[in-house]
Amino acid sequence: MKALFYSICIVVLASCVPTMPAPPASPLDAQHTRSAGVGYTAHQMLAQPGWDRDELDRYHGGQFWLRRKSSPTSKTEMGFLASVGMTSFASAGTYVRQRIGGTPDGLYVGTQFEGGWLWAGAGLPVAVRLSDGVWAYVQPTIRAPAYVMAHLPFGLSVDLGESMRLDAQGGASGFGMLIGKSTPGSPIHSRMFAYGGIGLSKHW
Numbered sequence: 001m002k003a004l005f006y007s008i009c010i011v012v013l014a015s016c017v018p019t020m021p022a023p024p025a026s027p028l029d030a031q032h033t034r035s036a037g038v039g040y041t042a043h044q045m046l047a048q049p050g051w052d053r054d055e056l057d058r059y060h061g062g063q064f065w066l067r068r069k070s071s072p073t074s075k076t077e078m079g080f081l082a083s084v085g086m087t088s089f090a091s092a093g094t095y096v097r098q099r100i101g102g103t104p105d106g107l108y109v110g111t112q113f114e115g116g117w118l119w120a121g122a123g124l125p126v127a128v129r130l131s132d133g134v135w136a137y138v139q140p141t142i143r144a145p146a147y148v149m150a151h152l153p154f155g156l157s158v159d160l161g162e163s164m165r166l167d168a169q170g171g172a173s174g175f176g177m178l179i180g181k182s183t184p185g186s187p188i189h190s191r192m193f194a195y196g197g198i199g200l201s202k203h204w
Contacts, residue, residue: 016083016089016090016091016119017083017091017116017119017121017143017149018063018081018082018083018091018093018143019041019043019059019061019063019083019085019091019195020041020063020151020153020169020171020173020195020197021123021125021139021141021151021153021169022037022039022063022065022081022083022199023035023037023065023067023079023081023201024037024137024139024155024157024167024169024199024201025108025110025125025126025127025135025137025138025139025155026108026127026135026137026155026157026165026167027077027099027108027110027127027135028067028069028072028077028203029159029203030072030073031072031162031203032072032163032203032204033068033069033070033071033072033074033204034066034067034068034069034203034204035065035066035067035068035165035201035202035203035204036064036065036066036067036201036202037063037064037065037067037165037167037199037200037201037202038062038063038064038199038200038201039062039063039064039065039167039197039198039199039200040060040061040062040063040197040198040199041060041061041062041063041085041195041196041197042058042059042060042195042196042197043058043059043060043061043173043193043194043195044058044193044194044195045057045058045059045191045192045193046172046192046193046194059085059193060085061083061084061085062083062084062085063081063082063083063084063197063199064081064082064083065079065080065081065082065201066079066080067079067201075098075099075101076096076097076098076099077096077097077098077099078094078095078096078097079094079095080092080093080094080095081093081094081095081114081116091116091119092116092117093114093115093116093117093119094114094115094116095112095113095114095115096112096113096114097110097111097112097125098110098111098112106128106129107126107127107128107129108125108126108127108128108129108135108137109124109125109126110124110125110126111123111124111125112124112125112141114143119143119144120143120144121141121142121143121144122141122142123139123140123141123142123151124139124140124141125137125138125139126138126139127157132159133158133159134156134157134158134159135156135157136154136155136156136157137154137155137156137157138152138153138154138155139151139153139155139169140152140153141153149173149174149175150173150174151171151172151173152171152172152173153169153170153171153195154169154170154171155167155168155169155170156168156169163202163203163204164200164201164202164203165200165201165203166198166199166200167197167198167199167200167201168196168197168198168199169196169197169198169199170194170195170196170197171194171195171196172192172193172194172195173192173193173195174191174192174193175191175192
């Protein structure tokens with residue numbers, strides 16, 4: 001019974017959405033087709049209707065991602081995402097990212113579709129190469145489980161040597177209700193956050 005209880009808890013908690021967009025929008029370079037990364041995130045609640053400012057909460061969490069391309073020149077990337085901690089307890093899923101063709105060298109524009117147990121999302125990763133091994137990016141993303149969560153992050157990726165990369169990301173996220181549904185006073189609706197995160201990944 002105990003094993004069944006823990007299994008049910010894992011399944012229910014993993015239906016939450018990741019705490020911020022991942023992996024970073026900066027593309028894998030021409031020498032690598034795989035990447036694994038970990039990150040830390042911190043969220044500060046900015047607004048919650050009916051709450052005093054002294055009650056606004058801070059949350060912390062961690063992330064993990066795997067990235068894979070079939071070849072260095074492939075425009076299609078896929079992988080695995082996982083997130084633990086507040087504001088989403090636990091989450092796991094997969095994604096597919098497709099580079100849009102016709103963009104000049106040094107500019108990456110793609111589409112990302114992702115999903116896990118009881119959640120799905122879509123994003124628009126856009127990255128600009130500032131110099132060799134340095135990318136700036138935005139990655140607007142929307143995810144929808146029992147409620148809608150939108151993210152607007154800005155980030156910077158810096159290569160550390162030939163196989164490591166440091167990523168820093170910050171932005172805003174918000175919870176909203178599904179169209180036609182209303183839960184006044186619910187703690188999971190109508191919240192706004194500012195957040196930041198840092199990550200380190202290895203490429204091969």
